[in-house]
Amino acid sequence: MKSAQSKITAIVGAQWGDEGKGKITDFFAGQSDYVVRFHGGNNAGHTVIVNNNIFKLHLIPSGVIYESPVSIIGNGVVVDPKALLSEISYLKEKGIEPKLLVSDRCHIIMPYHIELDSALSGHQAELAAGSTGRGIAPVYADKMFRNGIRMIDLLEPDILKQKLEKGYAFAKGIIEKSLNKKMISEPRSIFQDYIDFGIKLKDYVSDTSVELYKAHQNGKSILFEGAQGISLDVDHGIYPYTTSSNTAAGHISTGTGVSFRDIDRIIGVVKAYLSRVGESPLPSEIDGEMAEKIRDVGGEYGTTTGRPRRIGWLDLVQVRQAVRVNGLTEIALTKLDVLNGIKEIPVCIDYEIDGSTVSEMPASLTMYRNAKPVYKTLEGWDSIPDNIWDKGFNALPKEIHNYIDFIEQAVGCSVKIISVGPQRHETIIR
């Protein structure tokens, strides 16, 4: 396996999230010494299935399921300590003692961030992706306002008190004066709860940038696990229908304190079609019977909410941007099995906007709203041979070879990993 030479590998989403990153990360995680998250919070959701055991993780990297790797929550991640403690308990109940380190520089989600999140969602109305209501946007905003509370502060009561007074007063002002809502949380009980969280989490807290630096110096292998996808990146995505963090590989450096010069492989996970949770225009969206079929076969329902996801054909304008912005060295193409039996598969190669052909994602919301997909229709395949993972890439139907060649040509990046089922072994390495 290549990763024996490549010491640092990153896995990122090349669409709207839910591409199957959990499975691809899990595939590499067992051979890594460290598995690291670099952005987002418990708004992410990974499903990993190992020997028919289903693990649903929101905050802790998927590597935690293995005995060997150390899981790291980097400084770019925002941490709800209550959610973290409950994920630790969930793992312990399943017989896993997490080998976990949490950066001392992580920003902490406070109860007033969650209150602010719900108060803000009415204010943002349609001009936002919708929120998971977990306080992610407000905690990142507080970080930039320099009102934030960091993991290390939970271990220092005097500092926590001082920062809490400032952060709480600021949030209360917005909630009560600007948004005309009543603030429910109250600083004294927050202080006590968060001091307790600090005591419980103390042994996990560490300067993870130094830890990773030393690990790299000593030739250890490190896997960075992205959450969400490129179109949700707060800079490069369809703003403001994005998440509140940078999902792109470039954020690995600032979100973990590991230099981008040291990253060897950057794998973009691309699902063979699209699904989208939340608002925003979606040029290649489809509905009707075909959408329902793909949704059902692909299990495209929200991990937490169970809500049906929107469905669309593969959009190569989006993947082209993912290749460029992330500097992808390769693509992992997932869920090809979901398209089994579809006679003709349209793939969006460009947008047509007001009579012009557009090949790159526009910044203009007007243009994106008016974008019509330009499709190339490819021949579909009936089925994938049984035990294809033992037979290898060449045994795949010729229509899948054509589908893959077409993607590679259109976006300028090789497809090296092919996933044809949710289980770890249902994977072909090319």
Ligand code: GDP
């Ligand atoms: P992530 O957020 O990108 O990690 O995506 P999810 O964890 O939500 O993964 C999407 C779902 O697809 C999970 O239930 C996976 O088990 C499943 N999955 C991943 N790869 C494949 C595949 O190749 N085929 C099928 N049928 N399911 C897959």
